[in-house]
Structure formats: structure tokens, C-alpha cells
Amino acid sequence: MLHVAIDAGCDHLQKPRRLDREIAGLLLMLKRAKLLLQNAQFLLWKRRHPLADFKDYFLEIAQSHLARGLPHPTLGQNLSGSAFATSGQKTFPSLARRYGVAPDDTCVDYGCGTLRVGVHAIRYLNPSRYWGMDISTFFLAQGLELIGSELAEKKLPNLRVISPATIAEAAAAKPKFLFSVNVLLHVHPSEISEFVANILSIIRCDGLAVVAGQWTEGRTIQVARQSWIHSEADLRKAVQSAGGHAIFVSKSSHGGRTRGLMEIRQNATAAAG
Numbered sequence: 001m002l003h004v005a006i007d008a009g010c011d012h013l014q015k016p017r018r019l020d021r022e023i024a025g026l027l028l029m030l031k032r033a034k035l036l037l038q039n040a041q042f043l044l045w046k047r048r049h050p051l052a053d054f055k056d057y058f059l060e061i062a063q064s065h066l067a068r069g070l071p072h073p074t075l076g077q078n079l080s081g082s083a084f085a086t087s088g089q090k091t092f093p094s095l096a097r098r099y100g101v102a103p104d105d106t107c108v109d110y111g112c113g114t115l116r117v118g119v120h121a122i123r124y125l126n127p128s129r130y131w132g133m134d135i136s137t138f139f140l141a142q143g144l145e146l147i148g149s150e151l152a153e154k155k156l157p158n159l160r161v162i163s164p165a166t167i168a169e170a171a172a173a174k175p176k177f178l179f180s181v182n183v184l185l186h187v188h189p190s191e192i193s194e195f196v197a198n199i200l201s202i203i204r205c206d207g208l209a210v211v212a213g214q215w216t217e218g219r220t221i222q223v224a225r226q227s228w229i230h231s232e233a234d235l236r237k238a239v240q241s242a243g244g245h246a247i248f249v250s251k252s253s254h255g256g257r258t259r260g261l262m263e264i265r266q267n268a269t270a271a272a273g
């Protein structure tokens with residue numbers, strides 16, 4: 001009786017609920033189909049550029065969007081959230097507080113983009129202590145323009161395109177702290193090892209690297225054409241293979257996905273050597 005009563009009582013509610021579920025299922029299928037199509041587009045691009053990496057593909061798309069003035073959540077002047085001056089204002093101060101970064105410490109902003117977060121680090125740090133590194137000259141040049149010549153002349157930020165030579169250069173500056181915000185998401189699974197190895201090379205023996213992002217308890221999942229949530233196990237493995245260790249600090253968790261900070265250090269043996 002109860003079963004019938006519940007069924008009858010909720011009938012008018014269940015229909016829309018079932019419809020909602022069907023619509024949600026359909027939208028998910030469409031999203032998956034779109035992703036498959038976009039992955040096929042990448043494979044076609046790869047055939048035309050056999051020596052290029054995924055990050056070159058990322059840049060081709062992101063730079064062309066930026067050059068057309070399209071809004072972006074983190075890159076360029078036309079940010080889709082708040083204005084350039086305020087968009088990244090909480091990120092660096094909260095990292096500096098949490099990890100005790102002082103104005104005279106050398107810091108690397110790995111994947112700094114157009115200095116949305118970097119501008120606040122540049123303001124806080126003493127001259128020449130900020131290193132902004134990215135895969136794109138175009139983003140660095142735009143970032144320099146966005147922060148303005150007065151701040152650039154006063155604080156002399158070091159801006160470098162990531163390469164073996166600039167990684168060695170940044171490492172020689174002995175950074176105490178490296179941070180990487182909103183970057184991990186855009187690193188292709190096949191390029192995670194390189195990403196982590198570069199970071200470990202920069203911080204050398206006594207630095208700390210903090211990668212802000214998300215990870216999964218299960219497998220790495222692709223969430224958009226250029227975005228992945230990597231599995232904790234894959235990230236841990238990449239860090240260990242590069243001679244480091246990682247602590248995963250969770251800030252929030254939902255549906256097997258965790259948002260937080262990945263603290264990376266070199267292993268004591270590597271550090272001693």
C-alpha cells in the first residue's frame with residue numbers, strides 16, 4: 001500500500017523529474033560527442049604538426065581567441081569574471097600567508113599567463129624577486145602591458161618563456177617558492193611528467209612548489225577540449241619519477257574530485273646531492 005501511495009502521490013512530481021534526468025542524460029551524451037569531435041580535430045592538427053606537443057595546440061587556440069578579443073576567465077584584458085586589477089587579488093596573498101613568503105623571497109609563477117595573479121606577487125615582492133614563466137611569448141608580452149610600465153620599471157619582474165635554458169636560469173636564482181595556478185588543468189596527460197620535472201628542476205633542493213588545482217580519486221578525466229582533472233595516483237607517480245614527493249592538501253571534495261593544493265618538494269636524497 002505504502003509503495004502505491006508513494007508512487008501515486010509523487011506521480012505529478014516524478015514525470016518532470018524523469019524528464020529532467022532524460023534531458024541531463026541527453027546533454028551528457030551531446031557533451032561527450034562534442035569532446036570526441038574536438039579530440040578528432042586535435043588528431044588531425046597533430047597530423048599536420050607531427051613534432052608539436054599538446055601545449056602548442058593549446059596556445060594556437062588560446063592565442064587566437066585572445067587576439068580576437070574574446071573573453072577568457074584568466075587570460076588577457078577582457079576577463080570573463082572580474083577586472084584584471086581585482087581578478088587574482090586574493091590568490092597570491094593567501095599563498096604568501098599560508099607558506100610564509102616574505103617580500104625578499106624569490107618566487108616563480110609557473111604558467112603565469114598574462115600576470116593576472118602575477119601582478120599581485122610583483123607588487124608584494126622586492127625588485128627582481130618575481131619570475132613569471134609561461135609557454136607563450138604572446139601572453140608574457142600582454143601581461144607586461146597589462147601591469148603597466150611604472151610597476152615593471154619599479155619591480156623589474158623576470159619574465160621567461162619556458163625552455164631548458166630558462167629553467168636553469170630560474171633555478172640559479174634559488175627560488176624559495178614556486179606557485180602554479182590554473183595550469184595543471186590544461187596540461188595534457190602525456191605532458192604531466194615534463195610539467196612536474198620542470199617544476200622540480202626549478203625549486204632544486206630547498207624550495208617548495210605549490211600547484212593549485214583539482215585531482216580525482218579514480219582515473220584522469222577529460223572535462224573539456226583542453227582540460228583534464230588528473231588522477232592523484234598519476235600525479236603522485238609523475239612527481240616520484242622526477243625525484244620528488246607530493247603532499248595533497250584538500251580544500252573541498254565532491255563526487256570523487258578534490259580541489260586543493262599539491263605541495264611538491266625534492267626528495268631528501270636528491271636534495272642532498
Ligand SMILES: C[S@@+](CC[C@H](N)C(=O)[O-])C[C@H]1O[C@@H](n2cnc3c(N)ncnc32)[C@H](O)[C@@H]1O
Nearest residue numbers: 055074111112113116117135181182183186187
Ligand atoms: C588558464 S591560464 C592561467 C594563467 C595564470 N596562472 C592565472 O591563473 O591567471 C593557463 C596558463 O598555463 C600555461 N600553460 C599551458 N600548458 C602549460 C604547460 N604544459 N606548462 C606550463 N604552462 C602551461 C598557458 O600558456 C596559460 O598561460
